[in-house]
Amino acid sequence: MNRAYRLVAAGVLSVALVGASAATSMAAPVERPAAPVSPAPVPPTATLTAKASVNSVKAWEEFRISGTSTGLTAGTQVSVQQKQKSAWVTLPASVAVNKSGAYSLRVKLGIKGKNELRMAGGGVVSPVVTVTIL
Known part of the structure; x- marks a missing residue:
């Protein structure tokens, strides 16, 4: 009888342990304090200037557009855009x-x-920048 009692007690104990672990696995996750996050570095404000070498020129005659940039790294490509109707075309x-x-x-x-x-x-x-083509 002593042996039967031990087997029953062990069975009850194992059921209790399994039930407790299942209950904790289905419980809502415990909120942990978030690790401090450093703010992302703010990039410097970039700017571009543009100036045409002429105000007006004949069709297909060459002119220059030049300018400066701040906040752009050397080698960054800049392109000419032209307003056609209401859209900017590169x-x-x-x-x-x-x-x-x-x-x-x-x-x-x-x-x-x-x-x-x-x-x-x-x-x-x-x-x-406005350039008139004659």
Whole structure:
């Protein structure tokens, strides 16, 4: 009888332990304090300037757009964008910003009339420059 009592007691104890572990595994997760998170570094504000070498030029005559950038790394590509109707279209004219942040590139346009142009690169755009094509 002593042996039977021990087997029953062991069975009850094992059922109690299994039941307790199942209950804790189904319980809501314990909230732990979050590890302190350092804020992401704020990148410096990047800017682009643009200036055309002329105010007006004949169709397909070459002119320059040059300017400077701040906050862009050397080698960042900047491209000419032209406003066509209500959309800005990137033209196949780009140049890399040099280590001092300057750039200059040659442009030829054929759309007669006032052309609104800007430079774009590195997630920033320059102010609009207007060149009239005669």
